[in-house]
Amino acid sequence: TSLPAATSIVVRGARQNNLRSIDVEIPHGSLSVVTGVSGSGKSSLALETVYAEGQRRYVASLSTYAQQFLDRFPRPAVDAIEGLPPAVSIERANPILTRRSTVGTATEVYDYLRLLYARAGILHCPSCGLPIAPHTATEAADRVMAEAGASAWLITFALTVSEALTHDVLVDNLRSLGFIRLLAGGREVHIEEMEEGSDLTRAIPLFVVVDRVRVGSTPRARIVEAIERAYAEGEGEAVIFARGKTAPEHGRSLSREARCEGCRRTFPEPRPTLFSFNSPYGACPECNGFGNLLEYDPARIVPDPARSLAEGALDPWTKPRYTRRRERLRAFTREAGLSWKAPWSDLPQRARDVLLAGGRYEGIRFEGVLPFLESLEAKKYKAYVRFFLRGYQSYRLCPACGGSRLRPEAVSVTVGGISIVDVIRWPLSRLADWLTGMDPDAAPAGVLGPVRRELERRVGLLLAVGLDYLSLDRLTRTLSGGEAQRIAIANALGTPLTGGLYVLDEPSVGLHARDTGRIVDLLRELTSHGNTALVVEHDLDIVRAADHVIELGPGSGAAGGRVVFAGSPQELVDADTVTGKWLRGEAGLAGNRRPTPKGPWLTVRGARANNLSCIDAAIPLGTLTAVTGVSGSGKSTLVHDVLYRALAARLAPAAGGGAREAEAIGAHDAIEGMERVSGVVLVDQSPIGKSPRSNPATYVKAFDAIRNLFAATPAARRRGFTAGHFSFNTAAGRCPECRGDGHERIEMIFLPDVFVKCEACRGRRYRPEVLAVKWRGHSIADALELTIAEALEFFRGEPGVGGGLWVLQAVGLG
Numbered sequence: 001t002s003l004p005a006a007t008s009i010v011v012r013g014a015r016q017n018n019l020r021s022i023d024v025e026i027p028h029g030s031l032s033v034v035t036g037v038s039g040s041g042k043s044s045l046a047l048e049t050v051y052a053e054g055q056r057r058y059v060a061s062l063s064t065y066a067q068q069f070l071d072r073f074p075r076p077a078v079d080a081i082e083g084l085p086p087a088v089s090i091e092r093a094n095p096i097l098t099r100r101s102t103v104g105t106a107t108e109v110y111d112y113l114r115l116l117y118a119r120a121g122i123l124h125c126p127s128c129g130l131p132i133a134p135h136t137a138t139e140a141a142d143r144v145m146a147e148a149g150a151s152a153w154l155i156t157f158a159l160t161v162s163e164a165l166t167h168d169v170l171v172d173n174l175r176s177l178g179f180i181r182l183l184a185g186g187r188e189v190h191i192e193e194m195e196e197g198s199d200l201t202r203a204i205p206l207f208v209v210v211d212r213v214r215v216g217s218t219p220r221a222r223i224v225e226a227i228e229r230a231y232a233e234g235e236g237e238a239v240i241f242a243r244g245k246t247a248p249e250h251g252r253s254l255s256r257e258a259r260c261e262g263c264r265r266t267f268p269e270p271r272p273t274l275f276s277f278n279s280p281y282g283a284c285p286e287c288n289g290f291g292n293l294l295e296y297d298p299a300r301i302v303p304d305p306a307r308s309l310a311e312g313a314l315d316p317w318t319k320p321r322y323t324r325r326r327e328r329l330r331a332f333t334r335e336a337g338l339s340w341k342a343p344w345s346d347l348p349q350r351a352r353d354v355l356l357a358g359g360r361y362e363g364i365r366f367e368g369v370l371p372f373l374e375s376l377e378a379k380k381y382k383a384y385v386r387f388f389l390r391g392y393q394s395y396r397l398c399p400a401c402g403g404s405r406l407r408p409e410a411v412s413v414t415v416g417g418i419s420i421v422d423v424i425r426w427p428l429s430r431l432a433d434w435l436t437g438m439d440p441d442a443a444p445a446g447v448l449g450p451v452r453r454e455l456e457r458r459v460g461l462l463l464a465v466g467l468d469y470l471s472l473d474r475l476t477r478t479l480s481g482g483e484a485q486r487i488a489i490a491n492a493l494g495t496p497l498t499g500g501l502y503v504l505d506e507p508s509v510g511l512h513a514r515d516t517g518r519i520v521d522l523l524r525e526l527t528s529h530g531n532t533a534l535v536v537e538h539d540l541d542i543v544r545a546a547d548h549v550i551e552l553g554p555g556s557g558a559a560g561g562r563v564v565f566a567g568s569p570q571e572l573v574d575a576d577t578v579t580g581k582w583l584r585g586e587a588g589l590a591g592n593r594r595p596t597p598k599g600p601w602l603t604v605r606g607a608r609a610n611n612l613s614c615i616d617a618a619i620p621l622g623t624l625t626a627v628t629g630v631s632g633s634g635k636s637t638l639v640h641d642v643l644y645r646a647l648a649a650r651l652a653p654a655a656g657g658g659a660r661e662a663e664a665i666g667a668h669d670a671i672e673g674m675e676r677v678s679g680v681v682l683v684d685q686s687p688i689g690k691s692p693r694s695n696p697a698t699y700v701k702a703f704d705a706i707r708n709l710f711a712a713t714p715a716a717r718r719r720g721f722t723a724g725h726f727s728f729n730t731a732a733g734r735c736p737e738c739r740g741d742g743h744e745r746i747e748m749i750f751l752p753d754v755f756v757k758c759e760a761c762r763g764r765r766y767r768p769e770v771l772a773v774k775w776r777g778h779s780i781a782d783a784l785e786l787t788i789a790e791a792l793e794f795f796r797g798e799p800g801v802g803g804g805l806w807v808l809q810a811v812g813l814g
Contacts, residue, residue: 009050009501009532013079017044018561018787021079022552025566026050028083030547031523031533035579036564038812039556042536043505047089049076050534051503054087074757085532087501090488099290100278103479104424104472106487108494109458113472114275116451117420121270121413128262134269137231140254141223144215144240151215152243155226156183156207156251157234167199174208177233181209186247205248207239231256267409275413275420277405284407286400297394298356301369303650305345309333313344314355314369316392325372329355336362395664424472431472432459461490465522466515469611469632480636482510489522498530508539512630520545540582544569551579556812557787597623602643602673609666610637619643621676640682641666647680693728693740696808697784697791703727705800710780715773725770726780733770735761788813 009026019041026032034042053076104110123132135143144153159182161170171191174180182189184203200206210233211226230238236256253259258267268274268281276282283289302313309329312318317325333340338351338361347355354361358368373392379385397403404411404421411421416439423431435456438448462470465486476484485507492502507519520542523533527547535542543549549572551565565575573583581587597620608614612634619625627635645665697703707726710716716725725733728740738744738758742765745755757763764771764781771779776794778786786794788808795801 007083009084010080010082011045011050011078012081014045014049015077016049017041018557019044019049019077019552020561022561022563024550024563026532026534026550027548028085028532029527029530031520031527031535031545032548032550033535033537033543033546034550034552035537035543036552036560037554037556037578040552040554040560042552044561045550045552046503046534046536047091047505049078050081050084050501051087051089052076053078053081054084054501055089057084058086085499085501086497087503088492088497089503089505090485090492090507091505099475099477101476102424102472103467103470103474103476103487105278106476107458107462107472107491109455109462110424110472111272112451112455112458113420113423114272116448116455117275117413117415118270118272119451120448121415121420123258123267123270123409124412124414125260125262125265125267126408126412127265128260130260130262132258132260132267134256134258135254136256137224137228140227140238141220143254144213144223144227145220147215153213153215154183154188154241154243154246155210155213155223155230156239156241157210157230157237158239159206159208159234161201161206165201167201170200179208179210181212183207183209183241183246188246207241207248207251208233210238212243227254270413274410275406282406282410284398284401284405287398287405289405290398291401291403291405292395292397294393295396296370296373296392300392300394300649301356301373302344306343308339308341308343310340316369316373316388319388328367332364332366336364336366427469427471428459428462429468432456432463432468435459458490458494461493462487464493464518465490466511466518466631480510482507482631485509486519489519493522493525501532501534502526504533504535504537506537506539507535508537508542510631512628513541515631516541540579543572543579544583549579551575551577553578557789600673600676602671602677604638604643604668604671606669607638607642607666608668609641610634612637612642612666621673637666640684642668643671644680644682646671647674647677648682650674651677651680695784696788696813697804700804700808702801702804705798706783706795707780708800709795709798710773710775710783713773713775719769719773721770721773726766726773728765733766735765735767737761738765740765 008028011022011024011026013021013023015021018039022045024045034046036042056075102110104113124130125132144155147153174182174191180191182191182200182203184200184206188209189198189200194200210230211222213223213226227238237259238254239251240254241251253261258269259265260267273279273281277284277289277291279289284291287293301315303315304313307313314329316322317329330340332338336351338347344352351361353359354366354368356369358366358371360366373389376385376389380389398405401407401411406421411419413419416434418434423434426434435452438452462468467483467486467490470483476487479487485504489504489507504523507523508516511519516539523535523542523545526533535546537543546569549565549567549569550563551572553560553562553564554577564577565572565580567575569583572580574580578587600621602619602621604615604617604619606614607617611632615634615638617638627639629635642665646668649665695703697706704723707723710726711721711723721733724730728734728742731739734740735742735758737760741758742761742763743755743757758765761767764779765784766779766781771781773779775783778794783791783794788805792802792805792809795805
C-alpha cells in the first residue's frame, strides 16, 4: 500500500537567525502569508529555511559533479522539513545590471516576436523601398505560369565572361554542359548555327538559355527543373524572357536569395537572429546592439556655465592630480587675452570651442579638454582613470540605428506594415491590441497561429500583473524591485509547473493600493494549478486574502522569532497580536496635521521623459514630500530620471562615474531653484554595498573604531598588530583561503553559483592568530556576529562605535 500524500509542508525546530526553534505548517495548494513586524524572522523562515532547504534538495538530485559540494552546502538550521515540494524563489530585488537586457528579453516576449517577424515578415529594401522575397524553384515556376503577359518563355541565367576566355573555349564549355542556345546582345543564338567569325566573349550581356517553355503545355516539373538548373549555374539567380522580347531590359529576375530588383542589393535571409541585438548577425555594427554611444559631454565638462575659469568652470582640471594642466590653462588665457574671472558663458564662442576641443585662438595653440580626456583612454586599464573619465561621458543615441539596436535590414522587415522596432516601443497594452487585430492572412496559419497565441498569452500575463504601461525595449536594469518581481511572477505563470512551492518576498512593494488585487488574483492563479504560494508580506489586503496566515513576533531581532499566530485571516482578526490590532482598526498612524509649506521651492518645468506629458512640479525644500500615484504613472521617471539626474549632473558631475551616473537626464525644459540645493543623495532599492565584504558596521563607519579598540589591546600590541590586521580587506589579518569573504563561490554551470562556508576559517574571515586577540572576552569575529542591539550594549561607552550603530537601531535594524 502507498503512503498517503502529505497535505502540508511541516517545519520542525527552525532556528535560522533569530527563529526560536519554531514549528509551523503550510497547507499544500494554499496562499500562505508570513507576516509580522520588521525583523521578526519572516524572511528567515520563508527564504533562508524553507526555500533554502528546497534548493539544497534540488541540487541533491543533480549530477555527481554537483553532489560533491553538498557536504559543504550549508543546511538551514532546522530539525526537519516534511512534505517540501520543488521550490522557486521570486525576490523583490532587481538583479539585472547589463544594458543588454530589456523587458522583452527578460519575459521572452521578444523571442516570440523575433520568430514572428522571421516567419511572417516582408523584407523591404532600405534604399528603394521595394518588397523583397527569395523565390524557391517551385515558387518561381508558379510565378512563371501565372504571368499573363506571355505564354512562351525562355528560362536563362546571366553568364559573366572572363577576359582570358576565348570564344572557342567558351563554346566548348557550354556544349559540354549541354547548353546550345544563348541570348547575345538581345538576339537568340544557336551555337551550332553561328556565323563565321562570331565572338561570344564580346557579346554583352550574355544569357544562356536553359529551356524554352510554354505555359499550359510544358509540365510544371520541367519548369521547376529548368529554374533549379538556372539557379545552380547563375549563382542563385535566373532571368526569364518572353518569346519575342529578348532585349536585356525585358528580362525579369528571379532570385533564390533576397535580392532587390531595383538596386540589385542582396539581403540576408530573415531569421530570428537577424532581429537579435545580442547577436553579431542582427546587432547594429556601429553601437554593437546597445542603441547608444558613450561620448564626452560638454555639459558634464562644464557643469555650471556661471563659473569662471578661476572658479573651475572646466571641471576635469579642478582635480589635484591635474594642477599643471590648470597652470597651462592660466598661461593660455593670459597670452590669448581671455578673462580668467569672467563666467564661462560670457567668453567668446570661438574661445570656448578651443578650450574644449583644442585648436588655435589668437594665433596661440591650445590642446583642449576633450583631447586631454581622449589621451587618457590609453590608461583605461587603471580603475581610477576609468572612474574619472566616465564622470564626463553621457550616452548619445546611435546615429546609425537611431536607438533601434538593429542593423537596417532587420528594421526593414514588416508585419502588417509595422517594423519590429515600432512594436517594441509600444506600451504592452497597445501591443496586445495589435496582436488581437492582426490579419490572419499575414502568414500561413500553421506559422502565425501558434506564435501569435503564445505572444497573446505572455503579453496577457504582463497586463495581469499591472505592467501594461511598460514597453518591450525598456531596460530591465531601470525597473524598480517591485516591477522586476512582477515580471518574475508573470514568467512563473508562463511555465507549466504544477505542485511546486513559490516563495515571494513582499510582492506588493511598489504597487498602488488599487493594483494590490491584481497580485492576489495572480497568486490565486498559481495555487489553482496545484502550487503552494508562501508570501512574506505586510500589506493588510494580501493578509486578508490569504488562506493561511503565520505571524511571527512579538518584536524584532532577539524579541522576535516566535510564532504568535497561525490560522485563517478571520481568526487573526480576533487575535491579540500586532497584525490583529491593525486588521481590527485598533492601531494606525497618529494624525499629525502639517502646516502648508511656503517655500523655497524646487520647480521642474516641462518634464516629458517616458510617459510624462510635459508636466510642471513644485517641491518645497526643507520638507518631506511624497510623490504618489498608481503603478506606471511616472513617479520614478520624475524623481529619478529627471530631478535626481539633473541635480547630480550639476552638483557632482564627476562623482560616481558609474554607468548609472552616465545615463541621460530625463527630458525637461528647466529646473528652477537648483542653486538652493548643495547636495543630492539617491536612496533606492539597489544594494548599498560595493564589495561582498561590506557589512552594516563598515557602511556606517563604525568598524574603523572597532578595529582600533582591538588594536589597542595588550595582546595585539605584543604581536605587533595594527588596526589593519583586524580588517578583512587587507592581507595582514584576513584568511588567505577566502580572502576575508568567509565563503567560497562554487560555479554550478547551469544553476546559480553556490556560496559555501570557507573550510579554513569556518566562515570567520580571519587568521587564527588574529582571532586569538580578545576585547571584553570577544574576538573580532565574535563582535561582528552580534546584532545591532547586542553591539550597542557590548560597546557601551565607546562613542566612536555607538553613534553609527544607534542610527541603525533607530530605523528598526537592531
